[in-house]
Amino acid sequence: MKTRYLITICLLMILSIYCLPQVVNANNQEQHFEPLKAYPEQPPLGRLPQSVRPTMYWLDLTIDPDKGSFNGIVRINLDIDVETQHIWLHGKDIKAQSIQLLLSDGSTVNGQYVQVDNTGVVKLTFEQAIFPGSAQLQINYETHFNNNLEGLYRINEAGINYVFTHFQPISARLAFPGFDEPAFKVPFNYTIKTRVQNKVFGNSRVTSETAVGDGWKEVRFAQTQPLPTYLVAFAIGDFDVVEWQDIPTTDIRHKTIPLRGIATKGKGDQLNYALENTKGVLINLEQYFEIPFPYEKLDIVAVPEMAFTAMENAGLITYREQLLLLDNNAPLQQKQAYLSTHAHEIAHQWFGNLVTLEWWDDLWLNEAFATWLSYVSNSQTYPEYQFDQMLLSRSLGIMTADSLMNARTIRHDINNNDEVQSAFTGITYIKGGGLLSMLEAFIGKENFRSGIKNYLKKHAFKNANADDFITALGEQSSIKSLTQIKQSFSSFLNQPGIPLLNLKFSCKDTLKPSISITQSRYLPLGSKGSTTQTWDVPACIKYSVNGHQKTLCDIIKQEQQVLVLPEEHCPSFIMPNSNGSGYYRFSLSKDGWQSLLKHSAQLSAEDMMSITNNLEGAINAGKLKFNELIEITPTIIDNNSAAISLQPIYLLSFVYNNIAENKQQKAKLAKLYRSLYGQRLKELGLVNKDTDSINAIQLRTQLISFLSNEGEDKAIRKFLLDMAIAYTGYMGDNKVHPEKADSNVIKTAIKVAVEDLGKPYAQHLRNLLEKAKEGSLRNQILSGLASIKDPEYAAEVRDLILTPSIRDNEIGLLIFDQLSSSETRAPMWKWFKENFEHIKSRTPPSYHADLVIVGQSFCSAPEKEEFISFFRPLVKGNAAAEHKFQRQVEVIELCISQVEFHQKYVDKYLKLQ
Ligand SMILES: [Zn+2]
Structure with missing residues (x-):
C-alpha cells in the first residue's frame, strides 16, 4: 500500500471549487508501507518518478488562431510522497511566466522552471523544501503554435486559420506543462477563451459559453473522465x-x-x-x-x-x-x-481510453487490440466487405517485415522519451493483431471474449499492462491453464520472427498416422540470422479422413515434436495451419504440397490465403523457383476470392520491376502476365456494373492497375487514358467531373495519362492542384504528377515540395512515388539529400528517424552504399534511429539477394518463351 494520506477537506477558491487534501497520517498502517525512494536528482529521461503524482488538472487557455502564439494557465493538484525541493515534469519549448505551489496549509511557494532536455523534461525548483502531502501547482505560460502537426498546431485553409491538437505519444508537453505519461490518468477541466466567431470542441460537452467583451468569449467544458495527457484534445476555428x-x-x-x-x-x-x-x-x-x-x-x-x-x-x-x-x-x-x-x-x-497502457512498452495493448477488433467487429457489421479475410491478409503481409533480423518484438522496452515513437510499428499493430487471432482460435471465441470483458471491467478508467491482460484472460479460460497461455503468449510477444514448422507425415499400416514436426525460425534469402529459435506455437492442423475434415490442436514447444492422429486411417491431405489462424509458416514435402493443392476445392478461403502466403515465403527463401511459381499460379488465379486470386501479383510485379533487365524481357513478362490474368478481367469487363459484388470490384480494380502497368496492355491503357481526360476536363472545361470516371481506377488512369501524354497533361494537373482543396482529389493529382518521366518537369514537381502549395502530409507521397520509378529514382534521391533540412523542417521531429524509409525502393549494391553513407552519420548516437537505419539496410540487402538468386531462373524461363 503506497497511499499515506487521506483526502479530507475542500477549499473554495476565487474562480473554481476544487478539493485539496489535508495531511493526515494513517499511523496504524505504517508498518505495511514500502520504504520510499528518495526523489531523483538526475533528469528522468524515460518514466517520471511516481512519488509526485497529478490527481486533477485545470487548463485555462487563451487561443486566437490568427495569432502565432497562445497563452495558458495550468493548475495541477498533486500528491507528494517524498520531501523534495524540486519536481520533474514535462514541457517543451514553453515560456513559463510564473510558477507557484499552493500548499495545503494555504501558503504559497515560488518556483523556477527550466527545460533540461530537448525531449521536454522540465525541472521545477522551489525556494524551499516541499514536504509529503498535497499541493496545487500553478504555471502561467506562453508558447507558439507548433509548425509540425503535433502538440497544438495551426493550419490555414482557404484563408481561415484553424487550431487542432495531436498529443500522442508525447506531444501534450508542447501545449501545456504537465505529467505527460500515460500512467498519470486523471480528470481534466478546461476553459478556452477565443474570438466569438470560432467554434470550440473538446473531449467533453460544453457547460457554458460566456461573452467576455472585445469580441472574445469563454467556453467551459465539463470535467472529463480520467484521461492520460495524450488523449486530451481540442479543435478551434470557424468550422x-x-x-x-x-x-x-x-x-x-x-x-x-x-x-x-x-x-x-x-x-x-x-x-x-x-x-x-x-x-x-x-x-x-x-x-x-x-x-x-x-x-x-x-x-x-x-x-x-x-x-x-x-x-x-x-x-x-x-x-x-x-x-x-x-x-x-x-x-x-x-x-x-x-x-x-x-x-x-x-x-x-x-482499448486505450477506458483502459490505458501503463507505459509505451505495452503499446500493443492499445494498437493490436484496436486493429484486431476493428476487423472482427466490421466483419459482422459489414459482411459484404470480408473484413475477416482482410485481417488475415494483413497479418500474413506483416510476415515480410517480421522475417528481418532487425524486426522489433510486439512488446519491447522503452527506456527514454527518444524511443517512444519506435513503438509505433506494423509489428505492434498487425503482428499483434495476428497474435490475438491465433489466441482466439486456440482458446475459443467466447472464452477469449469473456477474457476481454473481464480485463476491461477490472481496469476501467485505470491503467493496465500485459500481465494484467493475460491474467484476466486466464481467469476466464475454461480450456487451457493460465501458465500455458502465458508461456505461449509471451513467446510471441517478446520474441521477434516467424516460427517455421516443417511437417513430415508418416502413415504405416500397423501404426496410427503421425506427423513429425521440426520447429525453426523462418529466414529469407540473404538473411544473416540463425534459424535456431523456438516458440510455444498453438498450432491447429486440419486433415481429411474418408472425406471428413478434422482438426488437431496442440502447443508445439520443442525443436522436434511428434503428433499422433487419433485416426486409424491415412488422411488424404494435411493442412498444417487450419484457416491460417496461426501466426506461423509451414513447409511440407513435395508429396505433401501436391496432395494439399490437389484438394484445394475442400479448403476454406483462409486456408488458401495461408497456402499462397507460404508459397511466397518459399520464393523469398529460395525454396521455390520462378518457373515453379508460374506452374502453380493458374490454380491460385482461378480462385473466386479476390484476396487469393490477386496474391501472386506482388511477386510478379517484383520480377517485372526489379529483375527484368531490359525492355525485351519486360515485354515477354507482360505477355505472360496478360495470359495469366487477361481472361479473368475479360470476364469481369472493364466497366463497373450495378450488380458487381465487392469481390468483383476489388478484382477489377487491381487487375486494371496490374495489367495496364506490368501487363503493358494497350487496350486497357487507352480505356484509362480516355477516362482521365474526361475526368479532368483536359482540352475541355478544365474542371473535374467525378461522374465521368470509375472512382476505383481513376488514380491509375491519371498516372497512365501522365505517362502517355507527358508534360502538357502534367501541366494541366498542376493547374487543377491550385484549386483542389479536398485530400482525396489532391492525392489523385499528386500521384499523377509524381509519375511524370520528363526529366525537366519531374524536377519541377520535386521543387513543388519546397512551396506551400504542398501540404506537410503530402510531401511523402511525391518523394516515394518518384523513388519507386527507375526513371526518377536517382534524381529524386539526389534532390532528397540536397533538401533534407527542408524536409525535416516539415516533418514532426518524432518522425525524423523514420525518414530512412526512403531506402525502401533501393535494391542494388551502389544504392545501398549511397544510402549508408548519407544516413549513417545522421543516426549516430540515437539508438532508436540507428535501429531503423540498420533495419532499412537489411531490407536493401535482402532485396539484392532476391534479385541475384532469382535472376538466373527468370532469364532461363524467358529464353524459352
Ligand atoms: Zn490506434
Whole structure:
C-alpha cells in the first residue's frame, strides 16, 4: 500500500471549487508501507518518478488562431510522497511566466522552471523544501503554435486559420506543462477563451459559453473522465458542424450519445456517409464488450493536415480528411480505409481510453487490440466487405517485415522519451493483431471474449499492462491453464520472427498416422540470422479422413515434436495451419504440397490465403523457383476470392520491376502476365456494373492497375487514358467531373495519362492542384504528377515540395512515388539529400528517424552504399534511429539477394518463351 494520506477537506477558491487534501497520517498502517525512494536528482529521461503524482488538472487557455502564439494557465493538484525541493515534469519549448505551489496549509511557494532536455523534461525548483502531502501547482505560460502537426498546431485553409491538437505519444508537453505519461490518468477541466466567431470542441460537452467583451468569449467544458495527457484534445476555428441523430440507447447503454461531424468551412456536407455509418460501428463494438461507450458524446473531426491518419482522442476523434469526406460513390479502398480506421478509433475508446497502457512498452495493448477488433467487429457489421479475410491478409503481409533480423518484438522496452515513437510499428499493430487471432482460435471465441470483458471491467478508467491482460484472460479460460497461455503468449510477444514448422507425415499400416514436426525460425534469402529459435506455437492442423475434415490442436514447444492422429486411417491431405489462424509458416514435402493443392476445392478461403502466403515465403527463401511459381499460379488465379486470386501479383510485379533487365524481357513478362490474368478481367469487363459484388470490384480494380502497368496492355491503357481526360476536363472545361470516371481506377488512369501524354497533361494537373482543396482529389493529382518521366518537369514537381502549395502530409507521397520509378529514382534521391533540412523542417521531429524509409525502393549494391553513407552519420548516437537505419539496410540487402538468386531462373524461363 503506497497511499499515506487521506483526502479530507475542500477549499473554495476565487474562480473554481476544487478539493485539496489535508495531511493526515494513517499511523496504524505504517508498518505495511514500502520504504520510499528518495526523489531523483538526475533528469528522468524515460518514466517520471511516481512519488509526485497529478490527481486533477485545470487548463485555462487563451487561443486566437490568427495569432502565432497562445497563452495558458495550468493548475495541477498533486500528491507528494517524498520531501523534495524540486519536481520533474514535462514541457517543451514553453515560456513559463510564473510558477507557484499552493500548499495545503494555504501558503504559497515560488518556483523556477527550466527545460533540461530537448525531449521536454522540465525541472521545477522551489525556494524551499516541499514536504509529503498535497499541493496545487500553478504555471502561467506562453508558447507558439507548433509548425509540425503535433502538440497544438495551426493550419490555414482557404484563408481561415484553424487550431487542432495531436498529443500522442508525447506531444501534450508542447501545449501545456504537465505529467505527460500515460500512467498519470486523471480528470481534466478546461476553459478556452477565443474570438466569438470560432467554434470550440473538446473531449467533453460544453457547460457554458460566456461573452467576455472585445469580441472574445469563454467556453467551459465539463470535467472529463480520467484521461492520460495524450488523449486530451481540442479543435478551434470557424468550422462547419453537422449535428447528427443521437446514437440511440441499447440494452447495454441507457443514455443516448450525441453525435456530430466537424470539418473545415465548406466541407460539412461531405460528412454524411461517415456519420451515417458511425452508429452501426459503435453499437456493434459495444455489444462485443457489453460495456457502454465510456464517454458522454462523440464528435468526429475531418482534419486537412494530420501527421497520423487518425487519433482516438476520448470523445473527439480526429481523422485525415480523406478518410471522413466521402460518399457512396467513393472508391472501395477509401470506404474500406474509412470503415477500418473508424472502427479502430472507436474500439480505442475502450482499448486505450477506458483502459490505458501503463507505459509505451505495452503499446500493443492499445494498437493490436484496436486493429484486431476493428476487423472482427466490421466483419459482422459489414459482411459484404470480408473484413475477416482482410485481417488475415494483413497479418500474413506483416510476415515480410517480421522475417528481418532487425524486426522489433510486439512488446519491447522503452527506456527514454527518444524511443517512444519506435513503438509505433506494423509489428505492434498487425503482428499483434495476428497474435490475438491465433489466441482466439486456440482458446475459443467466447472464452477469449469473456477474457476481454473481464480485463476491461477490472481496469476501467485505470491503467493496465500485459500481465494484467493475460491474467484476466486466464481467469476466464475454461480450456487451457493460465501458465500455458502465458508461456505461449509471451513467446510471441517478446520474441521477434516467424516460427517455421516443417511437417513430415508418416502413415504405416500397423501404426496410427503421425506427423513429425521440426520447429525453426523462418529466414529469407540473404538473411544473416540463425534459424535456431523456438516458440510455444498453438498450432491447429486440419486433415481429411474418408472425406471428413478434422482438426488437431496442440502447443508445439520443442525443436522436434511428434503428433499422433487419433485416426486409424491415412488422411488424404494435411493442412498444417487450419484457416491460417496461426501466426506461423509451414513447409511440407513435395508429396505433401501436391496432395494439399490437389484438394484445394475442400479448403476454406483462409486456408488458401495461408497456402499462397507460404508459397511466397518459399520464393523469398529460395525454396521455390520462378518457373515453379508460374506452374502453380493458374490454380491460385482461378480462385473466386479476390484476396487469393490477386496474391501472386506482388511477386510478379517484383520480377517485372526489379529483375527484368531490359525492355525485351519486360515485354515477354507482360505477355505472360496478360495470359495469366487477361481472361479473368475479360470476364469481369472493364466497366463497373450495378450488380458487381465487392469481390468483383476489388478484382477489377487491381487487375486494371496490374495489367495496364506490368501487363503493358494497350487496350486497357487507352480505356484509362480516355477516362482521365474526361475526368479532368483536359482540352475541355478544365474542371473535374467525378461522374465521368470509375472512382476505383481513376488514380491509375491519371498516372497512365501522365505517362502517355507527358508534360502538357502534367501541366494541366498542376493547374487543377491550385484549386483542389479536398485530400482525396489532391492525392489523385499528386500521384499523377509524381509519375511524370520528363526529366525537366519531374524536377519541377520535386521543387513543388519546397512551396506551400504542398501540404506537410503530402510531401511523402511525391518523394516515394518518384523513388519507386527507375526513371526518377536517382534524381529524386539526389534532390532528397540536397533538401533534407527542408524536409525535416516539415516533418514532426518524432518522425525524423523514420525518414530512412526512403531506402525502401533501393535494391542494388551502389544504392545501398549511397544510402549508408548519407544516413549513417545522421543516426549516430540515437539508438532508436540507428535501429531503423540498420533495419532499412537489411531490407536493401535482402532485396539484392532476391534479385541475384532469382535472376538466373527468370532469364532461363524467358529464353524459352
Ligand atoms: Zn490506434
